[in-house]
Amino acid sequence: MGFPFFSWSFARTHAFKLICTAVFSRMDGDKDGKLDSHELYYAMQDVHSKIRRRIPGVPAPPSRHEISKSIAAFDKEGDKTLTAPQFTEFASSFFHNNVRVVNLVKVVAAAAVKFFVLPEATNQLRLTNPVLKRIPKGVWGTVVAHNT
Structure with a gap:
């Protein structure tokens, strides 16, 4: 449909x-x-x-x-x-x-990706990568926020 x-x-x-x-x-x-x-x-x-x-x-x-x-x-x-x-x-x-x-669905999907999916994916990347693990969470969030 x-x-x-x-x-x-x-x-x-x-x-x-x-x-x-x-x-x-x-x-x-x-x-x-x-x-x-x-x-x-x-x-x-x-x-x-x-x-x-x-x-x-x-x-x-x-x-x-x-x-x-x-x-x-x-x-x-x-x-x-x-x-x-x-x-x-x-x-x-x-x-x-x-x-x-x-297209309301596209607007909602884009917002969901930006505010939920990307932060969670970057957090998982940070936790699994030994180099990125050493970056403090507050600094990591600032870097990711400026690149998205």
Whole structure:
């Protein structure tokens, strides 16, 4: 039967909306309540950097060309700027459409290997190798943690 894939989108969560709100207020340099295409580019870079640390499989942020091409779909006033709600909708749409399916099994398996299997395997290696046995456990843990 295989493992199930779970469709989930971080771009539809309250946490994502909070990230967008914070980024919008920081990137709105002239404090006019709108982001022009220049501010929007840097805002999307900022949102991208914040979520790629949390979500596996995040694609590259949109290019200036992609932003200028798709801004019209979210700009209701037609002035080539986005308000805070429009920016959140724009960012949510981009990241939802480009990061759709997270294989939860792969994420859990990778975490299990990193936090359970590797430490136990390295500990067994340390205990069975006469040279490695002389390295204090605290030092060994620090060396292994920096290499994984």
